[in-house]
Amino acid sequence: MALLLAGAVSAKQPNVVLIFADDLGYGDVGCYGATKLKTPNIDKLAEEGKRFTDAHSSSAVCTPSRYGLLTGEYPFRANGGKGIWGPAPILSPLLIDTETVTVADVFKSKGYDTAVFGKWHLGFKEGKNDWQEPLSPGPQDLGFDYYFGMPVVNSAPPYVYVENTGVVGGDPDDPLVHLGRNAQGKATPITPIPPEAAQRSANQFKGAVEAHKQFNDFEVGTKLTEKATAWIESREGKPFFLYFATTNVHHPFTPAEQFQGKSECGPYGDFTQELDWIVGEVRKSLEKAGVADNTLIIFTSDNGGMFNLGGRAAAAKGHKINGDLLGSKFGIWEGGHRVPFIAWWPGKIEGGTVSDQMLLNVDLKATFAEVIGRELSADEKKDSISMLPALTGDPEKPLRTEMVITPHKPTHMAVRKGKWMYIPARSDGGFGGSKPNQHAWGGAAVTKLVGTPNSDIENGRIKKGSPPAQLYDLEADVNQTKNLFKENPEVVEQMKTLLNEYKQGKK
Incomplete structure (x- = not known):
C-alpha cells in the first residue's frame, strides 16, 4: 500500500474524527488483550490502521486530561501555573482561556466545520457557573461551531443535556437552581438506576423538570451517537473535525437495553460493548456520507480504567481492565495513564501495524496541524509534538523522548x-x-x-x-x-x- 510521506497533505483536506473514551483502560478492548468482552469495531480499526502500545493521557484524571488534549499544554501549567489536578466541580467556570489556540481553533483556521459531542467537563461561564443561560463562555468560545452533550460527567448533576449555550428542554419559567449537597427531597427526580450500575451522585438541582425528563441515563450513549452521526452526514462535502467525547465507560454503567447482559463481565463489559457499537456507528456514518476514504480517525481514552464497584465486579469475572499494568485511574502508575490509541486513515496508514513510539495526548494538536497543513508558532504548539510521521510511517528514532x-x-x-x-x-x-x-x-x-x-x-x-x-x-x-x-x-x-x-x- 502506497503511503503518504509524513507532512504531505492530500489535495482535498481530510476530515478528522477524534473519539475520546472515558475511563477506558489499556486492557478494555480486544486488540489490547480483552477476552471477557467483544469489541469488533474497535478491533477492526486496529486491523485496518495502527495500534500504539506506548500512548498516554497527559493526566490520569478526566478534566486535566481533556485540558491537555484541547490545548496541547501540560495540565500542570494551567491556571497560571497552579495546574488542574482534579475533576472540574459542578459550578466550575470555563477552565481554558478563550484566547488559547485550541485544537478546534487549528481546524477552524483552515476552513473546517467543528463540533464536540458528549462529555465536556471543562466548565462554563466566568467566575462561577450559576447554570443560568446562556452558558457562555463555553465550547463555542474555544473554536467549536456546535456542542451537544453531557455538561459535567454522567455521575454528577445536573442531569440534563446542553446544546451550544442552552439547556435542552430548558424553560425560563422553570430554571435550574443549584441547592447544594443537602438537596434531598427538594431536587428534581432523575432516572432510577440499579445498585450494580455503580455510584452516581444525587441531583443537586431543582427546577428544569422537562430538561431532566429528556435525560435518561440508559439512552445517553445512543442519543449522543444519533446526534454525532447526523452532524457528520449533514456536512455536504465541507471538511470537518468531530470531537466525540463519549460517556462510556465512566460510571454509572447504564448501557441501552440492547447491550445489557451481552458481555461476560457484567455492566462494565456491557457498557464497553456499547462503546464499540458507537465506534461502528460513526464509521457507518462516514461511509454513508461518502467521506470514509478521506477521514482520519483517532480512538483513545482520557485515562486508565477505574476499580469502582463495576470495575471490581468485572475484575472478579476475570476481566483485566488495565491489562497487566500496575495501577488505575487517578494514579501515576502505568495503569492510570497508558491508554489504547488507534489511528485509522485509508491509504495513509498501513493496516495491521503496531508502533511503540512514546506518545502523549497533548501531541494531537501538533499532529492534526500537520495533517491539515497548518503551521503552528512555538507559542501555539505549547508542549505538543507532531506524531504524524509515526502515524503514516515508522521512524527509526523516537519523536518524543x-x-x-x-x-x-x-x-x-x-x-x-x-x-x-x-x-x-x-x-x-x-x-x-x-x-x-x-x-x-x-x-x-x-x-x-x-x-x-x-x-x-x-x-x-x-x-x-x-x-x-x-x-x-x-x-x-x-x-x-x-x-x-x-x-x-x-x-x-x-x-x-x-x-x-x-x-x-x-x-
Missing part, C-alpha cells in the same frame, strides 16, 4: 525520559479506597485485587522501609514489578533534576 504525567495528587507528578519513569513518592497518588463499601479503590489495594506484583508492596500495602520514591525501567519492566530506586542513584538524581526543571518552568 520525554514527558511529564500528572496524577490526582501534585506530590506524585512524575517524569519519563526514554525507558526511565521517575515518581518522587511512594504509592501512586490516586484513589485510596480498599474496602468493599468504598467507591474508588486505588494504590496498593488494587495490586492485591488484580494480582499485579510490585517490589514495594506486600499483601495490598506499601512495605515498611520501602524506598521514598520510585524508578522503573519500562523497556524491561512495563508492568512496574521492580522499583530500581536503590540500584540506580545516578539515574534517580538525573530524573529528579529533570522533574524539577519542569516544575520550575525551565522546560
Whole structure:
C-alpha cells in the first residue's frame, strides 16, 4: 500500500474524527488483550490502521486530561501555573482561556466545520457557573461551531443535556437552581438506576423538570451517537473535525437495553460493548456520507480504567481492565495513564501495524496541524509534538523522548525520559479506597485485587522501609514489578533534576 510521506497533505483536506473514551483502560478492548468482552469495531480499526502500545493521557484524571488534549499544554501549567489536578466541580467556570489556540481553533483556521459531542467537563461561564443561560463562555468560545452533550460527567448533576449555550428542554419559567449537597427531597427526580450500575451522585438541582425528563441515563450513549452521526452526514462535502467525547465507560454503567447482559463481565463489559457499537456507528456514518476514504480517525481514552464497584465486579469475572499494568485511574502508575490509541486513515496508514513510539495526548494538536497543513508558532504548539510521521510511517528514532504525567495528587507528578519513569513518592497518588463499601479503590489495594506484583508492596500495602520514591525501567519492566530506586542513584538524581526543571518552568 502506497503511503503518504509524513507532512504531505492530500489535495482535498481530510476530515478528522477524534473519539475520546472515558475511563477506558489499556486492557478494555480486544486488540489490547480483552477476552471477557467483544469489541469488533474497535478491533477492526486496529486491523485496518495502527495500534500504539506506548500512548498516554497527559493526566490520569478526566478534566486535566481533556485540558491537555484541547490545548496541547501540560495540565500542570494551567491556571497560571497552579495546574488542574482534579475533576472540574459542578459550578466550575470555563477552565481554558478563550484566547488559547485550541485544537478546534487549528481546524477552524483552515476552513473546517467543528463540533464536540458528549462529555465536556471543562466548565462554563466566568467566575462561577450559576447554570443560568446562556452558558457562555463555553465550547463555542474555544473554536467549536456546535456542542451537544453531557455538561459535567454522567455521575454528577445536573442531569440534563446542553446544546451550544442552552439547556435542552430548558424553560425560563422553570430554571435550574443549584441547592447544594443537602438537596434531598427538594431536587428534581432523575432516572432510577440499579445498585450494580455503580455510584452516581444525587441531583443537586431543582427546577428544569422537562430538561431532566429528556435525560435518561440508559439512552445517553445512543442519543449522543444519533446526534454525532447526523452532524457528520449533514456536512455536504465541507471538511470537518468531530470531537466525540463519549460517556462510556465512566460510571454509572447504564448501557441501552440492547447491550445489557451481552458481555461476560457484567455492566462494565456491557457498557464497553456499547462503546464499540458507537465506534461502528460513526464509521457507518462516514461511509454513508461518502467521506470514509478521506477521514482520519483517532480512538483513545482520557485515562486508565477505574476499580469502582463495576470495575471490581468485572475484575472478579476475570476481566483485566488495565491489562497487566500496575495501577488505575487517578494514579501515576502505568495503569492510570497508558491508554489504547488507534489511528485509522485509508491509504495513509498501513493496516495491521503496531508502533511503540512514546506518545502523549497533548501531541494531537501538533499532529492534526500537520495533517491539515497548518503551521503552528512555538507559542501555539505549547508542549505538543507532531506524531504524524509515526502515524503514516515508522521512524527509526523516537519523536518524543520525554514527558511529564500528572496524577490526582501534585506530590506524585512524575517524569519519563526514554525507558526511565521517575515518581518522587511512594504509592501512586490516586484513589485510596480498599474496602468493599468504598467507591474508588486505588494504590496498593488494587495490586492485591488484580494480582499485579510490585517490589514495594506486600499483601495490598506499601512495605515498611520501602524506598521514598520510585524508578522503573519500562523497556524491561512495563508492568512496574521492580522499583530500581536503590540500584540506580545516578539515574534517580538525573530524573529528579529533570522533574524539577519542569516544575520550575525551565522546560
